[in-house]
Amino acid sequence: MRPPSSILPLGHYDTIYALSTAPGRAAIAIIRISGAGWWDIYQALCPNRPPPTPRKATLRDLLDPSDTNNILDSALVFHFPAPKTVTGEDILELHIHGGHATVKAVLAAIGQCRSKHTIRYADAGEFTRRAFQNDRLDLGQVEALGDALSAETEQQRRAAMRGNSGKLGRIYEEWRQLLLAARGELEALIDFSEDQHFDESPAELVRNVTSQIGPILEAIRRHQKGSRYGELLKRGIRISLLGPPNAGKSSLLNIIVDREASIVSEEAGTTRDIVEVSVDIGGYLCVFADTAGLRSSSSIGGVEQEGIRRAKAKAKDSDLVIVLASVEPSDSSNSSIYQLASGHSGLSTFCDLESLKIAAEAEQAIVVVNKCDSTRDLGTQLEYTKTKIDNLLPGRSPAVVSISCRDAEQSGGLDPGNIGALLDILQTTFGIMTNVGDDLDLLGVSERQSQLLSTCTECFERFKDEALQGEECDIVVAAEHLRAAAACLARITGRGEAGDVEEVLGIVFEKFCVGK
């Protein structure tokens, strides 16, 4: 359904053009022209030449319209006839040489072409906006396209492609049509029940609609879960490194991100503020936070206390908490640390209880035992540590992995310190955290769409409450709840009765660049 012309922006019928490839020196640059004025532009740049065969590459000299002796470039020219094009309009694409002067000259020449259509440089995202307005893409697909353009990791790209298929839009439109039909039946009852005989009583009809809503509500829950997982992939998985001072949190961060992002020192309590670094692990965008070591002592100052407060808050806000335990001398005098396993060689495994408590409540947790370079009874200590962790975090059974940042630093690789094994465990955990089952399209549900689905659920719940009134049910109110639910679905796709579509478009198109 084409949106009403009242919501078409000013300049919608102008012919627009833009450099669609990145600016700068390159082998090829593509200039895209969209709109009815394409033919005037073609004639001005390629005077007396026959039109290019649709969808076929045609070699043409592009001439300066104000001086036809001046050949601007020799280009490959494509004409894509409306309506089956990326914008739904006629498209002319000029594949020119990518030098700065060539691009500048051809763009200037297009601006000079005469036409009864207004010809102007495109605004950011205007090609895609036209695709939406000409019904080539729904709003969910536009959002997915924006995500695809900004994708930096493999998993971000995959999630964006899932939203691009149009499948989600078709599902929401199907639900909306079902609601509209149900609402139609309710309204028929309201308008005509006095004059005509209906097979169903209002209460029966409302009950029937309730049973149709049930499967949609269930599906919405799956879509919202998919959205949460998709958002993890798009915005990145937030990981906190938590543990007592000196366990090696900063050392581990530096090894993972392969640079000195955080200060490492033998002085306990070095890290105060949170140090955040993004890194791509196996295609997953991860945002690691190195935090202040947790300890409780009357001797620590105000700055460290604030660091500890921030560390706890950060960990509680994370998707995954990595607790660092470490192998230290058994006679460690630090009263804040708790012995997880005692060793024979004068070295035992320690951690602080506060970090483990936070891990017990975290969505996902992994325990890493660092400084394993110094112990000779690692296997036994690890066994004890696992048992102790299972007792301290009942029902969680987090993975426990031993590493040595020192070995990794000294060898300059990941395997000697067992960091490779930790990265494998992380990747497996990310896979579990973002597993939507077979329906991978659910990863394409955006945060905006998920919020609208929540509102839609609320409307359904109100409808169901009304239905529970039985014969007392107010059918006008029930129909209104269905209308509101259908409006939420319309706002997801940007189709139908989405009254505030311009506002929604503004938000969605914010991140688009010129030429897209």
Ligand SMILES: Nc1nc2c(ncn2[C@@H]2O[C@H](COP(=O)(O)OP(=O)(O)OP(=O)(O)O)[C@@H](O)[C@H]2O)c(=O)[nH]1
């Ligand atoms: N033997 C050994 N020492 C390590 C290892 N990893 C880190 N260290 C040392 O432990 C000390 C503390 O390391 P950091 O990475 O600063 O520890 P942290 O947990 O960030 O410490 P805070 O900032 O105090 O919370 C430094 O002297 C490191 O060189 C390891 O695998 N083996």
